Amino acid sequence: MVTTRLTGTTRRIVAPGRLALALALAGATTAMMGMAGAPGASAATAPVSLGTAANYAVLAASTVTNTGPTTITGDLGLSPGTAITGFPPGQVIGTINAADSAALQAQNDLTTAYSAAAASPVTASIPVELGGTTETPGVYASPAGTFGITGTLTLDAQGDPNAVFIFKAASTLITASASSVDLINGAQASNVIWVVGSSATLGTYSILQGNILAQASITVTTGVTLDGRALARTAAVTLDSDTITAPASVQAPTSTTTSLTSSANPVPAAQPVTFTAAVTASTGTAIPAGLVAFTDGSALLGVGTLDSTGQTTLTTATLADGLHPITAYYIGAAGFESSQSPEIFELAGWSWPAFQAMEAAHHKGM
Numbered sequence: 001m002v003t004t005r006l007t008g009t010t011r012r013i014v015a016p017g018r019l020a021l022a023l024a025l026a027g028a029t030t031a032m033m034g035m036a037g038a039p040g041a042s043a044a045t046a047p048v049s050l051g052t053a054a055n056y057a058v059l060a061a062s063t064v065t066n067t068g069p070t071t072i073t074g075d076l077g078l079s080p081g082t083a084i085t086g087f088p089p090g091q092v093i094g095t096i097n098a099a100d101s102a103a104l105q106a107q108n109d110l111t112t113a114y115s116a117a118a119a120s121p122v123t124a125s126i127p128v129e130l131g132g133t134t135e136t137p138g139v140y141a142s143p144a145g146t147f148g149i150t151g152t153l154t155l156d157a158q159g160d161p162n163a164v165f166i167f168k169a170a171s172t173l174i175t176a177s178a179s180s181v182d183l184i185n186g187a188q189a190s191n192v193i194w195v196v197g198s199s200a201t202l203g204t205y206s207i208l209q210g211n212i213l214a215q216a217s218i219t220v221t222t223g224v225t226l227d228g229r230a231l232a233r234t235a236a237v238t239l240d241s242d243t244i245t246a247p248a249s250v251q252a253p254t255s256t257t258t259s260l261t262s263s264a265n266p267v268p269a270a271q272p273v274t275f276t277a278a279v280t281a282s283t284g285t286a287i288p289a290g291l292v293a294f295t296d297g298s299a300l301l302g303v304g305t306l307d308s309t310g311q312t313t314l315t316t317a318t319l320a321d322g323l324h325p326i327t328a329y330y331i332g333a334a335g336f337e338s339s340q341s342p343e344i345f346e347l348a349g350w351s352w353p354a355f356q357a358m359e360a361a362h363h364k365g366m
Contacts, residue, residue, distance in 0.1 A: 321349025
């Protein structure tokens with residue numbers, strides 16, 4: 001039970017149970033999916049947190065072996081193995097952690113990140129060969145379980161610097177010699193994830209953007225440029241005269257605040273009332289996009305789409321007589337965390353003088 005205040009008058013309301021509220025939100029999510037159709041990548045793809053593994057440009061489980069003048073910008077880690085060879089002539093602009101607590105924690109965080117990325121809902125199944133194609137933000141899988149790049153793969157963020165690209169290969173990722181990945185329209189290497197169910201092999205003098213999260217090994221052949229990370233969960237990372245640079249950490253979504261107002265409170269019986277939800281970002285100038293669910297206690301009233309100002313409305317004339325706890329839930333989108341508004345207690349079917357008289361009589365009898 002909670003105590004609230006409606007225009008200066010105290011009122012006790014029984015809050016809905018958590019299970020009922022969860023069911024309402026589940027219904028809201030289903031309704032949103034129906035309204036939105038096929039999930040748009042920017043709305044459906046959440047960033048993947050690497051935890052402390054984000055500090056590492058190279059992380060392996062069994063061994064790290066290098067040949068030639070490899071340059072690693074970022075930390076180099078190994079756990080539970082102990083053998084890191086080839087440094088020098090390789091150079092690490094960062095910290096080397098071998099079989100210590102920091103490397104162990106990074107491996108644990110890599111496992112968490114791998115599981116989260118592997119569980120991301122697939123936006124589309126696409127052919128094995130990515131070279132010569134342009135992909136927009138989303139989660140992609142290959143029916144054959146492998147991905148290859150011959151030529152150039154272009155990743156187009158469509159102006160959204162928070163756009164996330166996840167490529168899920170159940171088996172292998174293999175890039176051809178001199179192949180490349182180009183990032184355009186705001187795409188960030190930190191938000192590109194390659195989930196590899198077995199091993200990854202990068203061809204000689206190829207250029208790859210993004211973070212490789214491999215279940216087993218990663219082989220980076222001669223002269224490769226990797227703007228990202230080579231993170232191997234259970235096996236080795238092998239290097240040969242390469243340049244690997246850990247990009248800025250995967251950007252955490254921006255927190256948001258949702259407010260809710262009513263066009264009339266109280267509202268006469270069977271008369272329309274409009275609820276307006278406004279969602280703002282806690283930092284920056286970007287305006288949140290996506291969908292908002294309006295609930296009446298544990299019941300879903302409807303779903304609205306945020307406009308270019310970050311607002312959406314819902315109009316209803318079906319509120320039964322009585323007091324209604326109305327809440328707006330912003331479900332979130334890529335780059336923005338979810339949030340919910342404080343409750344508005346909407347009085348339907350009463351005139352304000354009548355309500356005051358009722359409350360006066362109630363308090364007099366107490």
